[in-house]
Amino acid sequence: MSIRIGIMSFAHLHAEAYIQNLRAIPGVEMIGLADDDPQRGEHFARLFEAHRFRSYEELLEAKPDGVIICSENSRHLPLVKLAAEAGAHILCEKPLATTAQDAEEIVRTCRQAGVLLMTAFPMRFSTPLLEVKSRLDGGELGQVYCFNSSNQGELPKKHRAWFVDKALAGGGAIMDHTVHLVDIMRWYLGSEVSEVYAVANRIFHADEVEVETGGMVWVTFENGVFATIDCSWSRPPYWPSWGGLSFEMVTERGAVWVDAFRQNLTVFTHALQRPYWAFWGSDPNQAMIEDFVQAIRAQRPPRVSGEDGLRAVEVVEAAYQSVQSGQPVRLQRRAL
Amino acid sequence: MRVGIAGVGFMGSTHAAAWAETDARIVGFVAETVEEAQPIAQQYGAKVFAEYAALLDEVDVVDICTPTHLHVPMILEAAAKGKHIICEKPLALSVEDALKAVRACRQAGVHLFVAHVVRFFPEYALAKQIIDQGQIGRIATLRLLRGSYRPKKPVGNWFLDESKSGGILMDLMIHDLDYARWVAGEVESVFARKVSAVHQGSTVDYGLVILEHKNGAISHVAGAWAYPPPTFRTRFELSGDQGMIEFDSQATSPIESLIIKPHSEAPDVGLPSSPVRESPYTTEIKEFYAALKEGKTPRVTAEDGLAAVQIAAAAVQSARSGHVVVLESLAEGLS
Numbered sequence A: 001m002s003i004r005i006g007i008m009s010f011a012h013l014h015a016e017a018y019i020q021n022l023r024a025i026p027g028v029e030m031i032g033l034a035d036d037d038p039q040r041g042e043h044f045a046r047l048f049e050a051h052r053f054r055s056y057e058e059l060l061e062a063k064p065d066g067v068i069i070c071s072e073n074s075r076h077l078p079l080v081k082l083a084a085e086a087g088a089h090i091l092c093e094k095p096l097a098t099t100a101q102d103a104e105e106i107v108r109t110c111r112q113a114g115v116l117l118m119t120a121f122p123m124r125f126s127t128p129l130l131e132v133k134s135r136l137d138g139g140e141l142g143q144v145y146c147f148n149s150s151n152q153g154e155l156p157k158k159h160r161a162w163f164v165d166k167a168l169a170g171g172g173a174i175m176d177h178t179v180h181l182v183d184i185m186r187w188y189l190g191s192e193v194s195e196v197y198a199v200a201n202r203i204f205h206a207d208e209v210e211v212e213t214g215g216m217v218w219v220t221f222e223n224g225v226f227a228t229i230d231c232s233w234s235r236p237p238y239w240p241s242w243g244g245l246s247f248e249m250v251t252e253r254g255a256v257w258v259d260a261f262r263q264n265l266t267v268f269t270h271a272l273q274r275p276y277w278a279f280w281g282s283d284p285n286q287a288m289i290e291d292f293v294q295a296i297r298a299q300r301p302p303r304v305s306g307e308d309g310l311r312a313v314e315v316v317e318a319a320y321q322s323v324q325s326g327q328p329v330r331l332q333r334r335a336l
Numbered sequence B: 001m002r003v004g005i006a007g008v009g010f011m012g013s014t015h016a017a018a019w020a021e022t023d024a025r026i027v028g029f030v031a032e033t034v035e036e037a038q039p040i041a042q043q044y045g046a047k048v049f050a051e052y053a054a055l056l057d058e059v060d061v062v063d064i065c066t067p068t069h070l071h072v073p074m075i076l077e078a079a080a081k082g083k084h085i086i087c088e089k090p091l092a093l094s095v096e097d098a099l100k101a102v103r104a105c106r107q108a109g110v111h112l113f114v115a116h117v118v119r120f121f122p123e124y125a126l127a128k129q130i131i132d133q134g135q136i137g138r139i140a141t142l143r144l145l146r147g148s149y150r151p152k153k154p155v156g157n158w159f160l161d162e163s164k165s166g167g168i169l170m171d172l173m174i175h176d177l178d179y180a181r182w183v184a185g186e187v188e189s190v191f192a193r194k195v196s197a198v199h200q201g202s203t204v205d206y207g208l209v210i211l212e213h214k215n216g217a218i219s220h221v222a223g224a225w226a227y228p229p230p231t232f233r234t235r236f237e238l239s240g241d242q243g244m245i246e247f248d249s250q251a252t253s254p255i256e257s258l259i260i261k262p263h264s265e266a267p268d269v270g271l272p273s274s275p276v277r278e279s280p281y282t283t284e285i286k287e288f289y290a291a292l293k294e295g296k297t298p299r300v301t302a303e304d305g306l307a308a309v310q311i312a313a314a315a316v317q318s319a320r321s322g323h324v325v326v327l328e329s330l331a332e333g334l335s
Helices: A014-023 A038-047 A056-061 A073-085 A100-113 A127-137 A173-177 A179-189 A284-298 A306-325 B010-019 B034-043 B052-057 B068-080 B095-108 B122-132 B167-171 B174-184 B280-294 B302-321
Strands: A003-008 A028-034 A066-069 A089-092 A117-119 A144-150 A193-201 A214-221 A226-230 A246-251 A254-259 A264-268 A275-279 B002-006 B025-030 B047-049 B061-064 B084-088 B112-115 B139-148 B187-194 B205-213 B218-225 B232-240 B243-248
Touching (some): A003 A056, A003 A073, A003 A284, A014 A028, A014 A284, A028 A038, A028 A056, A056 A073, A073 A089, A100 A117, A100 A306, A117 A284, A117 A306, A127 A254, A144 A179, A144 B205, A173 A179, A173 A193, A173 A214, A173 A306, A179 A214, A179 A246, A193 B205, A214 A306, A214 B187, A214 B218, A226 B205, B002 B010, B002 B052, B010 B025, B010 B061, B010 B280, B034 B047, B047 B052, B052 B068, B068 B084, B084 B280, B095 B112, B095 B302, B112 B280, B122 B174, B122 B232, B139 B174, B167 B174, B167 B218, B167 B302, B174 B205, B174 B218, B187 B302, B205 B302
Parallel strands (some): A003 A028, A066 A089, B002 B061, B061 B084, B084 B112, B139 B218
Antiparallel strands (some): A214 A226, A246 A254, B187 B205
8 A cells, every 4th residue: 555645835945855755665655745835836846747735734635644844944833733633644844843832832733643753854864874873883983972063054045035034944054054963963872962052143144144144053962972063054155065964973982074975976067167066875865755654654653753853943942042141051851 | 593492392393493494593402301302402513401591591582392381480581581482382371371471571572472383384374364365255154173192292291281281172272272363353252161071081082162253253163182193184164254265184185195004103292294395383483583583573472372372271261160251351461
C-alpha cells in the first residue's frame, strides 16, 4: 500500500527539494500541494506538474497519511493544528516555531491527536555527520569538550522575501541558522543546553533588512560541553554556494574538523563567471524524507522528534533574550 | 646600536637571527644559567652575562624574550637604566602590571615595543591592508583560529603554569585578540571559556572568545593546544558588508610533504611557517629597529601591547567567572 503525502505551503524553499525527494521514493504517492498564496501554489504546481488543492482543508480531505509543512516559520502552528486534527502525520520545516510557546503547542497538539511529528533537521541524516556520530559512539574520539561551529549563509532574501521579515520568520540570522547546530550537538552529546549567550549585529545588508544579519550564539550544555555557533548571513551572493555547515569538535584526544558540504566539485563556467560548488555527496534531505515515510509505514517515532524541534527553539529564544540583556541566559526548559 | 637579548629559548634565538640581519650589534645574552646561553653567544660572537643588570649596562636596547611572568620586572629595570625595550608578547599577565610597565617607560623616555609578531606575518598584514583600503567594506564579523599542540619543555614547562604564562587565552590567543583589535578597533566586551577551566587535568586545551567591538563588529577567536604534533594551523575569515577575506594556512601551504620519516620529532612549541623571503620575526625586529633609530612609530606599540593584555585578561576572567566582562578605559591608568 502506498504512503500518500501532501505538501502544505511552498513558502519555504525546501518544499522544492522535498517534493522531488518524495517522488524518488518507491511506494510513496505525492498527492499534491496546497498554498494559502494561490499564485505561489499555482507556480509550483505547474513547475513540478503537481496537483494543486484549492485549500489546506481540501488537501486534508483527501486523507493523506502524512503532510510536510513548509509555511513561513510563524505560520507552522495553525497548519499543524489543521493537519493533526485530520489525523495526518507531520514533518514540519525548521525552526519548529518562532517561539517556544508555539513549539510546545505544536508538540502537544500532535501528541493529543496521536500523530507523528518530525522536525526537519536533515543534518541528522548527513553522511559525514553520521560517520562522526558513529566514531563518537564507538569511543574512538573520547570525551567531547567543546565545539567551534558555523552555519553561515548568504542573505536568504533572494529566495523568499519573508525570510527577513521578523513577523513571519521570527527574526534574522539567529532564527535561521542556530537550530541545526544546536540539534546536532544535542544529538551527539545526549545532553541539554543549560545556558545561552549571544551577540548580534546588522552590518551585512544593513540597508536591505531590519533583522540581525550577523550573530554568534554561545551554548553551554548540562554536561559541561560549551560551543559557539556562527549563524551569520555573512556569505556574499557570489560565494560558490548558499553557505555551509561546519564545526570543529574538540575532545580529550584532539579535534575533528567536519564540513557537511565539502563533497563538491568546483565548477568554473563562462556563463557564471565565478566558481560554484556542485555537491556530489549523499543528499541528507532524501534520507530524512525516507525516514518520515518509514516512520509512518512502521508507526514508529521518526529519527528526529518534535521535542528536538522545541529544544532548539528554546535556545533561539534564549539567544534573543541574551542579545537584549548582554548577559548569558539560564535556559528554562519546558516540561512536556 | 648595541642590543642585548634576555632569554635564549625559541623566541630569543629567533630574535637573535633577526637582529643579525640589521646593522645593530648583538652585545650579549643572558639566560637562567650561563651554560644555556653559551652556544648562542658563541654563534653570534657575543658575550654571556651572568646578570641581567650587567647586560643592561652595556646595551642601548634590550630584547626581552623570557617567560611572561618575568617581563614586567625586567622592563622596569631596563627603563630605570634608560634603555629601550623590545618585549615579547604578552607584555604582562595583568592590566595593572602592563600599565606599570608602560608608565615606567613613558616616564623614563624610553621606547617600549611589544612583539605581536602576527601583525608582521605577510598574510595577516595583507588582509589588514585590503580592509584598510575599503575593499570589503565595513567589517561585521571576524573569525580567527590558531591551533597547535600543547607546548612541551624538557624541564619546568612554564607554558602550562598559568601563573607564569596566563594559559592558552593569554599566551596563544592574545595573538588573534590583538589582531582582531588591530583590524576591527577597540573592544567593548569579552566572553570566553576554555577546556582546562572545565576539565582540570585535561591533556588538551581549547579556548573560545567572543569580542564585541565598539563599532559593532563581532570577533570570534579560537585557540587550540589540542592537535597532534607538529601541527600548527592558522585560519581566518574576515567579513564585511562589501566582501570577505579567507585564509587557511593548510590550504595555502605551497608544499605538502608526503615523505616518510622514521622518527619524527616535533619542536617544543608549534611554529607557523610558510616559505617567505623574510621571516616575519625579522620583519618585526627590523621595523622596531628602524623605529628606534628614526623615531618612527612601528605598527605595534606599547599601548597596543597593553590593550591586548587587557582583552586577554578579560577573557581569562570571563572564562573563570562565566560572566561577560566589559572593558574599562585605560586612559586614566596611563596618566
